[in-house]
Amino acid sequence: MCKQNQEMEVTIVAYGIARDIIGTSELILKVDEGITVKDMLTLVKRKFPDFEKLTSLLLAVNEEYVEENHIVESGDELVLIPPVSGG
């Protein structure tokens, strides 16, 4: 018998061009528990191939930049960060 991965629902907020690409400011995804930031970004890019055209795409977790292998927990505040251009 093989153990199924538990799934969780996450909400990703999108700003700037990320919101334009997704078409809305919040994206709700079902993902496996224990998913890394890297895998989450891969998922997002697969769903919305236009992200591949950007110079960069990061995922902020709880208002912080994190490493690619950071594990996303249920309830985390997730925000897509396309290339910044303040100033």
Add this chain to the structure above:
Amino acid sequence: MCKQNQEMEVTIVAYGIARDIIGTSELILKVDEGITVKDMLTLVKRKFPDFEKLTSLLLAVNEEYVEENHIVESGDELVLIPPVSGG
């Protein structure tokens, strides 16, 4: 018979510590015609030895910095420039 040098009267204006050393803001000197800026400064320093203690001493001629061998003419605007400290 030896030819006397022509003399001229010049007025040197003094600012800042130069005025304090001279004790007044205008110094009137009789000097030989054809005198250089360098010789004029030597004369001033001989009259007021406290100038030797300064970091530097320049003579501006007609609102410009000039070379040491610049010849002072009668009627020139002469100003003693002790070390500047604006800003």
Add this chain to the structure above:
Amino acid sequence: MIEITEQRIESARLIEMVSDGGAGAIDVFIGTTRDNTKGKKVIKLEFESYAPMAIKELGKIVNRASNNWNILKYAISHRVGLVEIGEPAVVIAVSTPHRADAFDSCRFIIDELKKTVPIWKREFYEDGDIWVSAHP
């Protein structure tokens, strides 16, 4: 002081905020919206930010700056929303005892702001608009 604001930024207010009897120097950087980019006429600009994180990131930048230079006081304000041409989009003011630190720290803050702070600029032209720096 660090703020993200929808109001027009008054540089004089930030300068006032960083005034300090121990300061010999204040450097103020004002990023204003330019009427052209690479020869193209810009009609207006709009800034958008992920504000709570932007404020946190600016705080980290200031901490790094304070480790490197003797900063007495600082004030950083970034505008969001629509910004008319010629208006300030960002103002950074820093006071320090001596001037080298004021220039160096102010420049460091704006350089880092442009690299890491989650704020996005959209430029509007006569024939469309783009999110600045989004594409290579």
Add this chain to the structure above:
Amino acid sequence: MIEITEQRIESARLIEMVSDGGAGAIDVFIGTTRDNTKGKKVIKLEFESYAPMAIKELGKIVNRASNNWNILKYAISHRVGLVEIGEPAVVIAVSTPHRADAFDSCRFIIDELKKTVPIWKREFYEDGDIWVSAHP
């Protein structure tokens, strides 16, 4: 704009003067009077200038800066007379299309001002006064 003034310098006025639709950056340097020098308490400061030459020299500095950097507009004001602690003694504002030029040219102007412009600062302490930089 270059001026030597006995009035309190309002930075906001200079910033206004250098505003320009083609500017992406304004750097403003404010030299303020510090309440201490090398640990000694300063009570007040007085500046004196040979004004016509000071203005000429500042003009030369700006010309050299304009040869090196893309300066759109500049405004330089130096205070003379008595200056209270914390007040600006000098304000330099420069607008440029891009920010590196604003920082570099503003810094160049204040550095050169301190080397060649005939302005003298007298610091007053509790127990006397000195002309700054006069002695080695």
